[in-house]
Amino acid sequence: MTQRMIGLTGGIATGKTLVSDYLGQTYNLPILDADVLAREAVDPAFAEIHGGKILKAIAAHFGSDVLKPDRTLNRAKLGELVFTNPDQRNWLEAQIHPYVRDRLVALAANYAPQTVVMAIPLLFEAKLTDLVTEIWLVVCEPEQQLQRLIARNNLSIDQAKQRIDAQMPLVEKVPLADYVLDNSAQPEDLYAQVDRLISAQENKNA
Ligand SMILES: CC(C)(COP(=O)(O)OP(=O)(O)OC[C@H]1O[C@@H](n2cnc3c(N)ncnc32)[C@H](O)[C@@H]1O)[C@@H](O)C(=O)NCCC(=O)NCCS
Numbered sequence: 001m002t003q004r005m006i007g008l009t010g011g012i013a014t015g016k017t018l019v020s021d022y023l024g025q026t027y028n029l030p031i032l033d034a035d036v037l038a039r040e041a042v043d044p045a046f047a048e049i050h051g052g053k054i055l056k057a058i059a060a061h062f063g064s065d066v067l068k069p070d071r072t073l074n075r076a077k078l079g080e081l082v083f084t085n086p087d088q089r090n091w092l093e094a095q096i097h098p099y100v101r102d103r104l105v106a107l108a109a110n111y112a113p114q115t116v117v118m119a120i121p122l123l124f125e126a127k128l129t130d131l132v133t134e135i136w137l138v139v140c141e142p143e144q145q146l147q148r149l150i151a152r153n154n155l156s157i158d159q160a161k162q163r164i165d166a167q168m169p170l171v172e173k174v175p176l177a178d179y180v181l182d183n184s185a186q187p188e189d190l191y192a193q194v195d196r197l198i199s200a201q202e203n204k205n206a
């Protein structure tokens with residue numbers, strides 16, 4: 001039996017975390033989160049897995065300004081550098097994405113044959129679609145996305161727009177998804193769509 005791998009994606013701040021938290025808590029599904037793994041890739045505490053070489057390469061490339069006094073990554077500083085410069089962003093992604101891919105594969109294998117959710121913001125951009133067996137896309141209105149991002153990350157309008165523009169436009173992701181979850185109303189409306197999707201699948205497999 002093929003292991004079911006739900007690829008959960010969407011634009012930044014559209015509501016993926018609401019969906020993954022709900023799937024984890026209500027349906028007990030394991031959540032593999034690419035953002036968490038991207039943090040792990042540069043975390044000295046995980047040097048046993050990655051040898052610490054990604055953080056070293058980042059510091060060599062961008063200068064030690066991107067490190068905090070405790071030698072961990074200054075994410076705000078690096079964010080400023082990469083979200084204003086696509087070449088630098090591509091360079092950074094090339095360091096981190098292969099690690100994220102390998103960890104997703106390894107972690108999913110640990111759960112086989114159980115269904116897993118892979119929450120991957122850059123599922124399309126990072127060409128990770130081959131890892132999943134179906135794609136769920138969370139969307140909301142562009143203005144809501146902007147306002148939610150500004151509020152959550154405490155960004156200026158320009159900074160928030162830069163982050164949104166660093167991703168493939170949401171409208172281009174819609175035709176690539178198997179299911180689209182609309183998060184332009186209340187979280188409860190979003191959860192109801194998740195329930196429908198899960199029960200439709202359960203009926204299909206019954
Ligand atoms: C630039 C960094 C240090 C900024 O860190 P910060 O703590 O501010 O953001 P965080 O990592 O929590 O990401 C928040 C959101 O930003 C978006 N985002 C992150 N990286 C990218 C990117 N390279 N391109 C477009 N959007 C991105 C995603 O929607 C993500 O959910 C960090 O985002 C990073 O290391 N990015 C490169 C790795 C990557 O591509 N991660 C995405 C998952 S694979």
Ligand SMILES: Nc1ncnc2c1ncn2[C@@H]1O[C@H](COP(=O)(O)OP(=O)(O)OP(=O)(O)O)[C@@H](O)[C@H]1O
Nearest residue numbers: 011012013014015016017018121148152185186187
């Ligand atoms: N339906 C909603 N109504 C109001 N606020 C919401 C709604 N959905 C999400 N939010 C808020 O918008 C922000 C973004 O949501 P969330 O963190 O789930 O997005 P995300 O897609 O996981 O973001 P990222 O790509 O950065 O990981 C959060 O602060 C969240 O509380």
